[in-house]
Amino acid sequence: MDFAYSPRCQEYLARLRQFMKEEVIPAEKTWFEALHKAPWEQPAVMEALKAKAKAAGLWNLFLPEEGWWGPGLSNLDYAPLAEEMGHHLFCAEVFNCNAPDTGNAEVLVKYGSPEQQEQWLKPLLNGEIRSAFCMTEPDVASSDATNMEATAIVDGDEIVLNGRKWWSSGIGHPNCKFVIFMGLTDTSPDASRHARHSMVLVPLDTPGLKIERMLPVYGKLDEPFGHGEVTFTNVRVPLKNFIAGPGRGFEVAQGRLGPGRIHHCM
Numbered sequence: 001m002d003f004a005y006s007p008r009c010q011e012y013l014a015r016l017r018q019f020m021k022e023e024v025i026p027a028e029k030t031w032f033e034a035l036h037k038a039p040w041e042q043p044a045v046m047e048a049l050k051a052k053a054k055a056a057g058l059w060n061l062f063l064p065e066e067g068w069w070g071p072g073l074s075n076l077d078y079a080p081l082a083e084e085m086g087h088h089l090f091c092a093e094v095f096n097c098n099a100p101d102t103g104n105a106e107v108l109v110k111y112g113s114p115e116q117q118e119q120w121l122k123p124l125l126n127g128e129i130r131s132a133f134c135m136t137e138p139d140v141a142s143s144d145a146t147n148m149e150a151t152a153i154v155d156g157d158e159i160v161l162n163g164r165k166w167w168s169s170g171i172g173h174p175n176c177k178f179v180i181f182m183g184l185t186d187t188s189p190d191a192s193r194h195a196r197h198s199m200v201l202v203p204l205d206t207p208g209l210k211i212e213r214m215l216p217v218y219g220k221l222d223e224p225f226g227h228g229e230v231t232f233t234n235v236r237v238p239l240k241n242f243i244a245g246p247g248r249g250f251e252v253a254q255g256r257l258g259p260g261r262i263h264h265c266m
Helices: 007-037 044-055 075-085 101-111 114-125 249-265
Strands: 130-134 151-155 158-169 176-184 197-203 209-214 227-238
Touching: 007 044, 007 075, 101 114, 101 130, 101 249, 114 130, 114 176, 130 158, 130 227, 151 176, 158 176, 158 197, 176 249, 197 227, 197 249
Parallel strands: 130 176
Antiparallel strands: 151 158, 158 227, 176 197, 209 227
16 A cells, blocks of 8 residues: 555645644643633633634545535545644644544534524534534444443423433533534334434534533543533434434444544544
8 A cells, every 4th residue: 555645635634734733832821821820711812822823724534525614635645734734832723623523524414404504513613603413422332333322212392311421522621612422212122222322413502411520531631622521311302303313323322433433543
């Protein structure tokens, strides 16, 4: 296999390195100082850097889809860019390439309805909002999604969510506006193990959704990003908030976690 960088990759890599040299590295001190003063607020310098990166065409580099989504780079072309971004703690967010927004965006590009894309995906890819992914649970091995205990039950024209999630990365960010929740829609004993889960879009300000605490990683809370423990108590959202429809959560999870884990490794 030929691992030589393609001409397009080389072009983007050169532009990325130049941008980081001229814009990102000089801003590091300002970013850290701002976080020290207000750990759970978005440093103003980050928004300034994002605007410059977007104007420079260094934006949504992770998405293979072309058009307004991004430049349409393959994973092979994106990998050297991700490696370069990894030299600096906050760099991925500058280019709108930070998880879990990357995985959530991939889900909405592939499975989202036009209405969901307009309401949530478009501002996410514009860098106007951020998001979280609520799948992992404290009482089961969530590496196997079939163990899940949280529920997403249809009640008339609404979905009722109940459960406890943790390590919900990004939920502490001041710009986090929605989460993607995964739970059981069909709880009957004879239900198919891989056709009873659903993914649901939940605005962060929905009644019954409560951030219980931020979980420490190596003694730090990873501000302003955060990894939260979250409870859902009779949280109600409309049926249109199902992603791809009820019972397709396991399918969506596989579609998300495949490229998502590749991007995490990058």
